[in-house]
Amino acid sequence: MATLALKHIRKTYRNADIETLKGIDISIDSGEFLILVGPSGCGKSTLMNTIAGLEDITAGEILIDGVDVAQVAPKDRDIAMVFQSYALYPNMTVRDNIAFGLKIRKMEKANIAQEVDRVAAMLQIDHLLDRKPAQLSGGQRQRVAMGRALARQPKLYLFDEPLSNLDAKLRVEMRTQIKRLHQQLGTTIVYVTHDQIEAMTLADRIAVMKDGELQQLGSPKEIYNQPSNMFVAGFMGSPSMNxxxxxxxxxxxxxxxxxxxxxxxxxxxxxxxxxxxxxxxxxxxxxxxxxxxxxxxxxxxxxxxxxxxxxxxxxxxxxxxxxxxxxxxxxxxxxxxxxxxxxxxxxxxxxxxxxxxxxxxxxxxxxx
CATH class of the missing domain: 2.40.50.140 (Nucleic acid-binding proteins)
Structure with a gap:
């Protein structure tokens, strides 16, 4: 797994002259689970997209294992991303969806089959391999999307609000699944959510954002018991702090x-x-x-x-x-x-x- 360092990240949309990210500094250790939280429009998804290379940064450095990848194409950053919308290929089976990235990398067929079987068993979707996405429930589709990311075994995993389309019961089940996977694999994960319960239960550390600025970075216990300001104190906790x-x-x-x-x-x-x-x-x-x-x-x-x-x-x-x-x-x-x-x-x-x-x-x- 990889380390990730975000140094003085700034993002300005020139056509609107709006600075969305205002000098973000975050360092993530290898195998750490970092969650970005904050209200809608705070910049957390924009920050995630800059890490993935889907958006350019205006200034700063994005270091993966000490190497600045800010100017590197997304396909060359060795990052896997799981989206809110699942982004599965509807005409492909579950097996082919999971194997897609491996085929693009021209991995041998026998190794692809072995990796698909490994990931499917880990996510308990091995009985679904011959189905297509339309035949799956929301939770099953999300597990397929996770399986496609896990099969690649990249340096870094990015999760962009992956559970927001699920009902309450499924969200709890998938939280447990993601927590278990992280404990088993020791992967480096950056995870975006607006759900503070997800943040408190999953994260090693939480980064709380507001208006494009980092308000506090700390463990769930630190964020909850020692908030740096009233915004953090009021945002984390349900019901919120009085x-x-x-x-x-x-x-x-x-x-x-x-x-x-x-x-x-x-x-x-x-x-x-x-x-x-x-x-x-x-x-x-x-x-x-x-x-x-x-x-x-x-x-x-x-x-x-x-x-x-x-x-x-x-x-x-x-x-x-x-x-x-x-x-x-x-x-x-x-x-x-x-x-x-x-x-x-x-x-x-x-x-x-x-x-x-x-x-x-x-x-x-x-x-x-």
């Missing part, structure tokens, strides 16, 4: 607190001691739904607040409760066995030890 605007005050013991409103009453939320230096400043408290729950938390940075349940959303393993805190809607995650009804006021624990704090002006995370 943002509570507050001002840092000092209590009678000179400890920092944030005063919030619950209905007509005010309550003080304890803050980390390091925020004392921000006395009088506006901050944003980022709290994941699981940090507001019915269970008591043993922590000095915990507050018990009487919160009224506006809406309950059972999900099976837990229940999302929507409450109003500081005049805004806040999502809480409570146990499905906890007796709660809409309109009921219940004491819920707010765990500030797990909170992430942001500068209200710059929206960047405050390192504490």
């Amino acid at each position: 943002f509570i605007h507050a001002t840092v005050d000092l209590d009678g013991q000179n400890q920092p607190v944030a005063v919030v409103r619950v209905g007509e009453q005010s309550h003080a939320l304890p803050l980390p001691a390091s925020l004392r230096e921000r006395d009088g400043q506006s901050i944003v408290i980022g709290l994941r739904p699981e940090n507001i729950t019915e269970q008591a938390v043993e922590s000095e940075l915990m507050a018990r607040l009487p919160l009224t349940i506006d809406v309950l959303e059972p999900t099976g393993p837990d229940t999302i409760a929507m409450v109003t805190l500081n005049g805004q809607e806040v999502a809480c995650r409570i146990s499905p066995d906890f007796e709660a009804k809409a309109g009921e006021t219940l004491p819920l624990s707010v765990d500030l030890s797990k909170a992430v704090f942001f500068d209200a002006t710059t929206e960047q995370r405050i390192v504490i």
Whole structure:
């Protein structure tokens, strides 16, 4: 497998004078699974296409195993790409679709047959080899598209939203299939998705993009627990992180607190001691739904607040409760066995030890 380094990648569409990629820097180790995420129009698919050679870059370097391939033709980059649309040849059987790239490379027939059988068995589509794409389900077509890429054994695999056309159940099954394949083969993969669940479950590292810029690059755990700014914090997680605007005050013991409103009453939320230096400043408290729950938390940075349940959303393993805190809607995650009804006021624990704090002006995370 190969390493990939993207250095200062810029892409400008001259006819529209729009800079789509604004100096992207990412390095990927051999065998690493990197996922590009971000909202529609953020540039993630454009970046993928520049790696594949389907689009030229305006500036920068694309290094595969240390060699700049920015001016190399797509067919000579030794990259396999799996598309959202499958891109199968409808008049060919599954066997011929998988073998197509090998035939183009003029591999011997016996070796082609052996490779097709190997890949088909790995993807559990060996019983489909004599069918044509029209006779396959969406999930089967996607596996054929993956098989065609795997049969080539290139240096680098690119997946461009490969599961977006599948239903929810199939998406989960194919995620597991892709994860298993990566663990077995140790391939180097760059994967584009707008689905944060795919990103969290599949990736070794995640690159979060917005407006053509890289917002944060890190492991799923880092992205989730230590987001670099409010955009990353709000984009990753379902439901997304709650943002509570507050001002840092000092209590009678000179400890920092944030005063919030619950209905007509005010309550003080304890803050980390390091925020004392921000006395009088506006901050944003980022709290994941699981940090507001019915269970008591043993922590000095915990507050018990009487919160009224506006809406309950059972999900099976837990229940999302929507409450109003500081005049805004806040999502809480409570146990499905906890007796709660809409309109009921219940004491819920707010765990500030797990909170992430942001500068209200710059929206960047405050390192504490």
